[in-house]
Amino acid sequence: MTRELHGEAAEWSVSDYLLATAVDQLAEANWMFATVNQDEDTEPLDYPVPVRRPGDADTGGEDADATETGEAGRELPDGAALHRFFA
Numbered sequence: 001m002t003r004e005l006h007g008e009a010a011e012w013s014v015s016d017y018l019l020a021t022a023v024d025q026l027a028e029a030n031w032m033f034a035t036v037n038q039d040e041d042t043e044p045l046d047y048p049v050p051v052r053r054p055g056d057a058d059t060g061g062e063d064a065d066a067t068e069t070g071e072a073g074r075e076l077p078d079g080a081a082l083h084r085f086f087a
Contacts (some may be wrong), residue, residue, distance in 0.1 A: 012053070012054050017053070020051040020053060022049055024048070024050045025081075027048035027050075028047075030048075031045060031047060031048050031060070038042050040080070044078065075087060
Protein backbone atom coordinates (compact mmCIF):
# COMPACT_ATOMS: atom_id res chain seq x y z
CA MET A 1 0.00 0.00 0.00
CA THR A 2 2.72 2.50 0.94
CA ARG A 3 4.68 1.65 -2.21
CA GLU A 4 1.55 2.31 -4.28
CA LEU A 5 1.03 5.72 -2.66
CA HIS A 6 4.61 6.96 -2.50
CA GLY A 7 6.37 4.91 -5.16
CA GLU A 8 10.15 4.62 -4.86
CA ALA A 9 10.21 7.23 -2.05
CA ALA A 10 8.70 4.64 0.30
CA GLU A 11 11.96 2.69 0.15
CA TRP A 12 14.20 5.68 1.01
CA SER A 13 14.90 6.44 4.66
CA VAL A 14 16.10 9.72 6.14
CA SER A 15 19.61 8.22 6.18
CA ASP A 16 19.39 7.53 2.45
CA TYR A 17 18.46 11.15 1.75
CA LEU A 18 21.23 12.43 4.02
CA LEU A 19 23.78 10.17 2.32
CA ALA A 20 22.68 11.36 -1.14
CA THR A 21 23.06 14.97 0.04
CA ALA A 22 26.54 14.24 1.42
CA VAL A 23 27.57 12.65 -1.89
CA ASP A 24 26.28 15.69 -3.81
CA GLN A 25 28.12 18.11 -1.53
CA LEU A 26 31.37 16.13 -1.85
CA ALA A 27 31.05 16.11 -5.63
CA GLU A 28 30.50 19.88 -5.63
CA ALA A 29 33.51 20.44 -3.36
CA ASN A 30 35.70 18.28 -5.62
CA TRP A 31 34.42 20.20 -8.66
CA MET A 32 35.27 23.53 -6.99
CA PHE A 33 38.75 22.32 -6.02
CA ALA A 34 39.48 21.03 -9.51
CA THR A 35 38.08 24.18 -11.15
CA VAL A 36 40.18 26.50 -8.99
CA ASN A 37 43.37 24.48 -9.50
CA GLN A 38 43.21 23.99 -13.27
CA ASP A 39 45.00 26.13 -15.83
CA GLU A 40 43.12 29.20 -17.03
CA ASP A 41 43.32 28.00 -20.64
CA THR A 42 41.76 24.63 -19.82
CA GLU A 43 38.16 24.02 -20.82
CA PRO A 44 35.79 24.37 -17.83
CA LEU A 45 34.77 21.18 -16.07
CA ASP A 46 31.18 19.99 -16.18
CA TYR A 47 29.20 20.63 -13.00
CA PRO A 48 28.49 17.35 -11.18
CA VAL A 49 25.09 15.77 -11.69
CA PRO A 50 23.29 15.26 -8.37
CA VAL A 51 22.24 11.81 -7.17
CA ARG A 52 18.73 11.06 -8.39
CA ARG A 53 16.15 11.07 -5.61
CA PRO A 54 12.78 9.37 -5.61
CA GLY A 55 10.18 11.62 -7.14
CA ASP A 56 12.66 13.50 -9.33
CA ALA A 57 11.29 13.99 -12.81
CA ASP A 58 12.93 11.63 -15.26
CA THR A 59 14.22 13.94 -17.99
CA GLY A 60 15.40 11.08 -20.16
CA GLY A 61 18.83 12.65 -20.51
CA GLU A 62 21.13 15.32 -19.25
CA ASP A 63 19.69 18.83 -19.33
CA ALA A 64 21.64 21.16 -21.62
CA ASP A 65 21.66 23.88 -18.95
CA ALA A 66 22.88 21.56 -16.18
CA THR A 67 26.47 22.76 -16.52
CA GLU A 68 25.50 26.44 -16.41
CA THR A 69 23.01 26.51 -13.57
CA GLY A 70 22.98 24.70 -10.27
CA GLU A 71 20.22 23.70 -7.92
CA ALA A 72 17.28 26.13 -7.86
CA GLY A 73 18.46 27.64 -11.15
CA ARG A 74 21.31 29.63 -9.61
CA GLU A 75 24.10 30.56 -11.99
CA LEU A 76 27.35 28.73 -11.25
CA PRO A 77 30.60 30.64 -10.79
CA ASP A 78 33.33 30.29 -13.38
CA GLY A 79 36.90 29.25 -12.57
CA ALA A 80 38.17 32.82 -12.26
CA ALA A 81 35.44 33.74 -9.76
CA LEU A 82 36.19 30.66 -7.66
CA HIS A 83 39.91 31.44 -7.74
CA ARG A 84 39.28 35.02 -6.56
CA PHE A 85 37.05 33.73 -3.77
CA PHE A 86 39.49 31.13 -2.47
CA ALA A 87 42.73 33.11 -3.07
